[in-house]
Amino acid sequence: MDDRSHTAATASDALEVLSAPYAPLRETETGPRSLSDVAYARFIDALFDRRITPGATLSQADLVRILDVPLAPLRDALRVLQTEGLLTIHARSGIALAKPDFGMIRNTYQLRAILERAAIRSFAEIAEIGLIGELTDCAEAVIVAVQGQEISAAGAQAVERIDFGFHMRVVACLQNPLIQTTYRQAHSFDRLIRLDRAFRLSAPLVVRTMIEHLDILAACARRDANVAEAALEVHFARAMQRAMGCA
């Protein structure tokens, strides 16, 4: 037992280390400077920590208490979150949080697929071989790390980060801030979806995902945009099925 828990810890650590390089991708800014940004970040965190549940309606006062931010910055953040589609402000009757449904899943994956299908062609053609190799090594290392292990919460987060990092790198290759912002937005929808549907990671699932990544990367390494695009389409179709809980 000791042995097993030890290896599990090692695997988790390995995942942490692997995902470390992706950390900078997440923080586009040096850090939140206004309370509005803090409120926004706290809201997202609270959402993904399940401290506020999707689909619920709650008041601004509730959020002030939960997030521990003043009212005005919270209002600013709520307005932004509304334009992003994560909630709806019903005047004088509360904040309605978005509840992921099948329509939302479809919309999110459709948008992601459209953007990334365009990006993968560029990526396959112009991405530096070094970057492709790096991502490949990382995916392979993940497979080794999770092989036959239970995935801890921290490990799941690390896998999340690696998965997102891969996709974001692909999209980043278009060098288009508009698209990156949109993609990031779609990604937070995606996180919300997986969260709500009690989506749990398992080692075989992670392995399957990483193998799909490797398929895509292999095509990119061969500079074969068509195959890369096809592999990406397969990846998205399967990811959507997984998100829908038909994995």
Added chain:
Amino acid sequence: MDDRSHTAATASDALEVLSAPYAPLRETETGPRSLSDVAYARFIDALFDRRITPGATLSQADLVRILDVPLAPLRDALRVLQTEGLLTIHARSGIALAKPDFGMIRNTYQLRAILERAAIRSFAEIAEIGLIGELTDCAEAVIVAVQGQEISAAGAQAVERIDFGFHMRVVACLQNPLIQTTYRQAHSFDRLIRLDRAFRLSAPLVVRTMIEHLDILAACARRDANVAEAALEVHFARAMQRAMGCA
């Protein structure tokens, strides 16, 4: 002279009438209910009425005076406009409005092209023949209406609305609110670009644009997605060139 101004007026009227059916597409809501929405709308209007100039930096107080809205709702609106990329809020040093440059043009048209290329395939395959016919008739009517005329300001607006209506209908066919919102956002960038680059409509230009629309629609009527996509790509390439002022 009388005769000419008379026909010009007629042409303008014709454009107004033609664009009328597209009006409902613009207002997604029944109307602004909160002052924040008013502030947002006023800002956009002021931008496109050139009452505030792109690239300038101004203070919240200035905007309160110009837009004639209270401070708090304005702040809400500014926060949204910042996430949309139309401005940057510099803490305690003013609001920097986005200035369209070549990078922005490229980014906007790239995003629009990616989204619409995906949409046109659906459109070609599933759009109702009646709708395609309607759009075709409209484009043809525009050509007749502007033929050899000077384009008035009202006429230009009408053409704008028709052009946007066509593209929006195509995108709407995906029935994906996320994509529609993103597209709408990109469109307001597009408007900003055309505005800044002193982009003026001329009759031959409108005619060329409408002919490109007709090419696309013809392919859609034949249910030929590949040709439609190709025609759309040509349209976007030319539209970008036009926006860059190389028309």
Added chain:
DNA sequence: TTCGAGACTCTGATATATCAGTTGTCATGG
């Protein structure tokens, strides 16, 4: 079932605090 009162909630306004940018002055070096 319907109507009314009350409480609760969001919205908009105002005052205060904090912070970035600027300008002026003083000291030091040439």
Added chain:
DNA sequence: CCATGACAACTGATATATCAGAGTCTCGAA
């Protein structure tokens, strides 16, 4: 004596907190 640099106070703008107002939902009673 003049020029240049740094430092400090000031100005103006934004951020935050608090408060009043208006609308809506709910609960209870007729």
